[in-house]
Amino acid sequence: MRTLPLSVGFMPLVDAAPLIVAHELGFAEEEGLALHLQSAPSWSTLRDRLVLGHIEAAHMLAPVPVAMALGLGGVPTKLDALCVLSVNGNSIGVSNALAAELSAKHPLPDFLDAAQAGQALANLGRTLRVGVPFPFSMHAELLHYWLASSGLNTPEALDMRIIPPPLMAQAIAADEIDAFCVGEPWGSITVEQGGGRLLLAGAAIWNFTPEKVLAVRRDWAQAEDDLTGRLMRAVWKAGRWLADPAKRSTASDILAWPEYLDVSAEILDRALSGQMLTHQSAANHSVPRMLEFFDSAATFPWKSQAAWIGTRMAARFGLDRAQSAATAATVFRSDLYRRHLAPLGATLPAASEKCEGALAHPTAMKATNGPLTLGPDRFFDGRIFDPAQPE
Amino acid sequence: MPAKLTILVVEPDKNRADAIIDSLSETGDHHIRVLSESTGLARSVAELNPDLVLVDVANPSRDAIDALTLASSPLERPVAMFVDRSDDSLTKAAIEAGVSAYVVDGMHPDRVKPVLDAAIARFHMFARMRNELAATKRALEERKIIDRAKGILMRARGLPEEEAYALIRKTAMSQGKKIADVAQALVTASELLS
Numbered sequence: 017m018r019t020l021p022l023s024v025g026f027m028p029l030v031d032a033a034p035l036i037v038a039h040e041l042g043f044a045e046e047e048g049l050a051l052h053l054q055s056a057p058s059w060s061t062l063r064d065r066l067v068l069g070h071i072e073a074a075h076m077l078a079p080v081p082v083a084m085a086l087g088l089g090g091v092p093t094k095l096d097a098l099c100v101l102s103v104n105g106n107s108i109g110v111s112n113a114l115a116a117e118l119s120a121k122h123p124l125p126d127f128l129d130a131a132q133a134g135q136a137l138a139n140l141g142r143t144l145r146v147g148v149p150f151p152f153s154m155h156a157e158l159l160h161y162w163l164a165s166s167g168l169n170t171p172e173a174l175d176m177r178i179i180p181p182p183l184m185a186q187a188i189a190a191d192e193i194d195a196f197c198v199g200e201p202w203g204s205i206t207v208e209q210g211g212g213r214l215l216l217a218g219a220a221i222w223n224f225t226p227e228k229v230l231a232v233r234r235d236w237a238q239a240e241d242d243l244t245g246r247l248m249r250a251v252w253k254a255g256r257w258l259a260d261p262a263k264r265s266t267a268s269d270i271l272a273w274p275e276y277l278d279v280s281a282e283i284l285d286r287a288l289s290g291q292m293l294t295h296q297s298a299a300n301h302s303v304p305r306m307l308e309f310f311d312s313a314a315t316f317p318w319k320s321q322a323a324w325i326g327t328r329m330a331a332r333f334g335l336d337r338a339q340s341a342a343t344a345a346t347v348f349r350s351d352l353y354r355r356h357l358a359p360l361g362a363t364l365p366a367a368s369e370k371c372e373g374a375l376a377h378p379t380a381m382k383a384t385n386g387p388l389t390l391g392p393d394r395f396f397d398g399r400i401f402d403p404a405q406p407e
Numbered sequence: 408m409p410a411k412l413t414i415l416v417v418e419p420d421k422n423r424a425d426a427i428i429d430s431l432s433e434t435g436d437h438h439i440r441v442l443s444e445s446t447g448l449a450r451s452v453a454e455l456n457p458d459l460v461l462v463d464v465a466n467p468s469r470d471a472i473d474a475l476t477l478a479s480s481p482l483e484r485p486v487a488m489f490v491d492r493s494d495d496s497l498t499k500a501a502i503e504a505g506v507s508a509y510v511v512d513g514m515h516p517d518r519v520k521p522v523l524d525a526a527i528a529r530f531h532m533f534a535r536m537r538n539e540l541a542a543t544k545r546a547l548e549e550r551k552i553i554d555r556a557k558g559i560l561m562r563a564r565g566l567p568e569e570e571a572y573a574l575i576r577k578t579a580m581s582q583g584k585k586i587a588d589v590a591q592a593l594v595t596a597s598e599l600l601s
Binding site: 057058059060061064065068070089091149150151177178179180182183 | 471
């Protein structure tokens with residue numbers, strides 16, 4: 017079969033797996049696509065390559081297309097999120113010095129205890145230098161949400177520094193930052209190199225964080241409906257493959273290749289298996305849903321997730337919240353998801369938005385194509401976000 | 408006579424930085440500063456308050472510069488922005504050449520264009536040099552492999568050097584493969600058998 021070429025950019029992170037697997041395991045070929053995967057050196061470069069048409073699609077931080085829609089950063093262009101590529105996957109780490117300071121007062125909290133960890137940092141009563149990969153990222157949004165809700169005086173006491181993920185371990189070892197929030201494998205690499213330790217799983221702040229999306233230009237999606245559908249189906253199948261625990265070691269071996277992450281498969285396996293090492297002498301800490309590619313409709317682009325991101329960003333950048341939430345919701349294309357993935361038998365929720373943070377336990381929902389269990393999707397402080405009343 | 412432009416070049420490699428300064432200087436009398444360390448990038452930019460920031464697209468620290476465009480209220484007064492939107496082809500050319508430029512909002516495009524054109528030309532040259540270096544290195548590697556393969560054939564079949572090479576070449580031609588690939592296969596096979 018003749019395949020159609022498509023250039024797709026990614027950042028070297030474990031959550032680029034659906035694109036890499038779609039290419040390497042032949043899911044793209046099955047859909048008649050020949051993916052040309054290109055690693056990018058930074059998020060801004062990846063975004064600009066997408067905007068300027070050097071690539072057709074990109075592995076992207078979920079807040080980036082929302083930021084573009086709100087007119088924040090970059091060359092103004094409309095980007096759409098076709099689907100969510102991954103849920104959760106970040107961790108928060110602290111320098112050895114900060115870990116020692118915290119543990120002098122109280123034993124360090126459990127890796128899943130966001131309330132205790134946030135309290136401990138807020139109680140320091142001083143400004144924290146925290147590294148994040150990009151200003152428009154779930155890393156930045158989770159940190160702001162978590163620390164503000166824990167009583168830290170944000171934004172004044174939160175000195176956010178932009179540091180590319182592969183340089184995070186180096187930055188914390190060099191005392192440029194006190195803490196970071198970063199995607200895997202770069203948290204585990206910090207542990208490996210001994211420059212710091214992990215304090216908290218990102219999933220503990222919000223149990224179901226839309227982390228990366230598959231982003232394209234809106235005009236491209238309009239002009240290339242057929243290609244859009246093929247790409248979405250290939251990526252969806254790759255996510256389903258990744259959800260099978262039996263495939264995990266193959267996945268980490270492929271991701272470890274030099275053209276992708278070039279990091280040992282053993283380290284990549286930690287996020288994929290949810291068995292995290294928080295410091296060098298620790299035992300494995302099991303993290304439920306450390307990184308999710310498929311289950312619980314993980315790939316469905318909920319308009320309410322986009323609205324949450326838009327509302328939070330509006331608060332940080334001084335924009336109108338209700339208007340930003342509405343604009344943000346247009347970016348997550350649940351309409352395209354339904355149209356292109358229904359023929360494959362993808363489970364489709366009855367609604368495209370929901371209250372975020374309302375489910376404390378796995379809960380059965382109305383859906384087409386079989387039963388759908390959602391949740392838990394709680395925020396650590398128990399707040400619920402209602403997209404009809406964004407605040 | 409317009410005031411001098413202050414241009415900040417973020418470039419860790421000294422030779423490359425010097426080359427960039429040379430080509431930018433030809434476009435006019437500018438204040439050009441080079442930053443080689445990526446630590447404290449944000450602070451340096453704030454202190455220098457440049458009209459134009461040039462940074463390699465491949466430099467991972469570009470995200471830190473990009474974040475500066477959000478300083479203060481981003482919608483009302485962009486401190487700096489990605490190359491002027493009015494000229495998309497210039498933006499494209501810059502990114503393709505491997506240079507990203509941040510230009511202070513409100514600066515006249517006529518003043519930026521010659522500087523950027525010079526930077527683009529220089530970065531194109533860097534890209535060529537990089538490709539050449541990679542090609543040379545590869546040729547050297549291939550030469551080594553072919554030499555080893557020749558050695559294996561000379562020992563195993565008692566051939567003189569020229570005939571050993573001719574045999575590899577003939578095999579490559581008949582199989583539609585590159586000489587280096589055939590040589591590599593021979594070396595690998597012989598390693599497995601020894």
